[in-house]
């Protein structure tokens with residue numbers, strides 16, 4: 242091993258020159274130039290009076306997109322998973338019982354975090370590609386005193402959208418808090434924390450908000466804040482302790498950790514971009530792009546395994562046709578067309594592709610570019626697909 246870590250006498254790395262990709266995977270999504278421009282604005286201090294104003298603006302806009310009046314709504318420094326960990330660590334204590342309704346990879350991650358916090362986890366599992374069964378959740382909640390029900394709104398690993406309000410109601414009736422993963426939903430489809438009765442939610446910046454990865458917006462209801470305030474033990478994570486973070490994001494503006502200033506500029510800009518277009522227009526654009534993509538894929542002869550009623554617009558799971566090799570297609574799309582799509586996760590690896598239409602990516606021209614590239618690639622590999630039908634079908638769906 243010695244010698245592997247020698248310091249070179251001269252530093253001669255090539256200038257940074259990332260390829261220009263069309264990001265149509267499960268995130269990150271394309272970032273609008275305005276947001277990238279915000280990243281490059283001059284760094285100021287994290288206690289600068291102007292920065293404190295920017296923080297207030299970010300919080301106001303986050304409440305809008307989350308559909309909440311929750312005072313404790315702010316971005317955690319870290320990616321979506323840090324938001325997941327923050328929500329759980331702040332309300333859970335060792336010995337608490339947690340019900341995790343799991344129908345994909347990210348529900349599994351929630352269960353893992355709860356276990357690491359010393360909680361007992363009751364899993365309510367559905368098959369990948371299925372929704373969560375409310376009756377099974379009700380049974381699990383009734384079995385024993387439960388502190389928290391946790392599940393994913395938009396399961397990026399399966400493309401399944403979960404209706405939130407009925408499960409949140411079950412949690413409330415059982416006296417449990419309700420935690421929802423909104424990483425892939427926020428900014429792509431309606432999120433209404435208050436109307437749904439959700440107590441804790443987290444998201445990420447690099448999916449439908451179209452900002453680079455690095456921040457995790459979170460929101461805590463008054464009930465969740467009450468649970469935080471009446472804990473017996475300290476929050477297990479110093480960095481993610483919301484009672485201390487509240488002192489920075491709330492009134493006192495006390496130093497906790499140095500906020501990632503430029504990332505917060507970018508988040509602010511991305512929220513402005515979303516709210517200027519208008520939430521319902523943004524959601525409509527996602528839905529329209531999704532309909533065009535599905536029409537094109539189906540006209541080509543490809544199939545989508547998720548039942549139409551359970552599909553989300555921003556992440557489309559497509560079955561890899563018989564005899565076609567996953568890596569060959571994704572490799573060709575990247576190499577020949579600069580297009581990134583995602584592969585399957587967990588039990589779906591090698592069986593499906595995941596095509597993202599998230600945020601800035603969700604546009605007709607990107608759908609057309611992908612359909613054309615995919616058709617040529619699959620045709621070139623000798624796959625049994627219908628040629629020449631995808632683009633007309635997509636355009637007809639757009640005109641509808």
Ligand SMILES: *Cc1c(COP(=O)(O)O)cnc(C)c1O
Nearest residue numbers: 320321322347395397424425445
């Ligand atoms: C991407 C994702 C996460 C994890 O977010 P990171 O930013 O990768 O940490 C969690 N949940 C869902 C549903 C996601 O799609």
